[in-house]
Amino acid sequence: HEMQQFLMAEQQKAQIQQQLHALTDVCWEKCMDKPRDKLDYRTESCISNCVERFMDTTKAIGVRLQQKYKEM
Template identity: 55%
Template sequence: MADLFSNTSTFDDSRKPKSGEAELQEFLMVEKQKAQFNAQIHEFNDFCWDKCMDKPGSKLDSRTETCLNNCVDRFIDVSLLITNRFAQLLQKSAGGM
């Protein structure tokens, strides 16, 4: 019985969960990415809605739906193009150091 109350630990330290700070940093990074994604969605929703909606109705007509789809597709294409271009520039500048 004395062994149950001793101060020595029988748990393996290698199985400890991540430190609280590391978990918090990972959680914050994921939440930041979610917030950026949501902000991007709201941005192209606003832009494409203003561009494609003439008059609100009870349902979308095919012209408006096509316009919205094309607008969102182009918005995503341009965002990816810009992101990839910046990544290339960063790679070049990091390689030149």
């Protein structure tokens, strides 16, 4: 049981890492033009908004997909 719990915890960690990779990818493309010598305020808030809006988008799409499945 301990082994199973450990494996599930590690799997969950790996999933979160995967999501962080994907989010950084999307928001980097969305917000970063040419990399400068500092992360300016505008880019930083673009990135944090990007994460929030991306998660809103995923949620909205999940809801819509469930509606669609019910209609079928």
